[in-house]
Amino acid sequence: MSLLDVEDLAVTYQTGGDEVRAVRGVDFNLEPGQTLGIAGESGSGKSTTVLSLLRLLPASASVAGTVRFKGEDLAQAKWSRIRAVRWAEASVVFQGAMSALNPVRTIGEQIREPILLHEKVGKREARARTAELLDSVGVSAQRAAAYPHELSGGQRQRVMIAMALACKPELIIADEPTTALDVIVQAQILGLLTDLVAESSIGMIMISHDLSVLSSVCDRLAVMYAGKIIEIGPSKQLITEPQHPYTKALAGAFPTIGDPASRLAPSGLAGDPPDLRGDLVGCPFEPRCPVSMEQCRTTEVTLWPAGPERESACLRVLP
Template identity: 70%
Template structure:
């Protein structure tokens, strides 16, 4: 059964906390409709971590922000985003505002641009607590102090402003804000991109501890496969607005089934391997532009075929979708069917 064929949980089995079905996002560009996300489906349970990898422009952030309807009004979104059984894409705005922060929250890329520079971090952490938890100022302040201490920022700095903190501390503050109302789901959009490797490791370890201790579900977006393989239980690789491969992260990195996943892995040099360090493989060519995607026949051909060294004639004409490629794994590649003997 592929991700697109899922409808309901098997009898006796609880439905997933998050069930995304055939999610599509497009924008209007003049007279043309430009696709950004094309039929993405996946599930996530409490306490699970799912990494989303891919090149810039592959649709990772657009997909993630669409889950809580955080895209601009020009975006056209369809499909289903079932969060605890409720479709957030059709929920009324009042209900959606209640879900944001209290049940699901976002750690944005670039904390300095996400934090308000003229308000103290204490004010910014307390705001969602006062709004959603309906508690007094004193209790909200105590909760904000606890949150700062929990992410390794001294609570005595509650009245400091964002510019008074380092990049790593600001990212920790963003995590504290995301945890303010004890959500079940956190979407982390490139949370460590601008950090040095030492601070990056600290932030990743912090997120890992939160998952283990609080049972929070996490979707982490990154172009760095090493970060995702360290942090996430499962990994989905996106290309041109679609998932090309999904499965357990360790197996997916060690034994990639899709040529694009292999190309991503080769693009990172291996520490201690001079040949890899001096000549990283990389990937020739560029991803398709939105206009080129708009010209692709719906469901026909593989968008990666023009850059793929293993492409066959059928890759440019046949229907390509996610097919089983191992235990709890799927890959959108015709070579997978060859290997299965079908």
């Protein structure tokens, strides 16, 4: 059984009379211990997709589809069940540790909280576990008494990772866990996260706009465009032999890590992604595609097999 099996996931935000169809039919699965990277430019629906899995979206979002986690459909589960799953079975590492951590509580208290809540252990054991967790992420256990503002950005992100690992989850969702950090610290933290999930056979979904970062960390990669996955396959293949023209642009772009301009238009492509209000007819990438054809404007393009373990949503890619 897959750890996670997502089928036909769709998310719509209601904003001031408009409906933003941010995720438009996403399917993927994740085996236990496997890592999946999700890439794509800003606004392509990466965060919306992964945050919907644990129902972490604002009330303005409506979600449809199936999210089977260890066989159980979380999309239909009660809130009490979702709360039990969060931290204990599946946890999230957010991008901005400063906003995700509580500024008026020590980091030790914050790491202990999910342990005390989800596992029937006493305070002494929770303290010992906190010290071990801090040690495993390379932060001195003595820093448990520190407040978030007393730590560097990299240390705070390490604390977030310790919290995510605290209850030994089977799935970690990491939404751009290192984007706010400088390049050297990014590499250290990604290396740390990857080692820790590999050691414990934890499944991981990691988001980044940077395909090269993802390919070095993940077994498989999915590329999103306008709310859909437009290509998915083994990381090395996807980056060295991209098939979809959008993946080709991303793979050839070599973004400057940490550069805000490369974050907004990582592909270096001219033009903008389509407006996500309303329907999209034909291939959503058509207006920017360097190899588009007449029929791309009207033919509905969905993911189809494009080689062993690979799928692509492009009329030019044949199985």
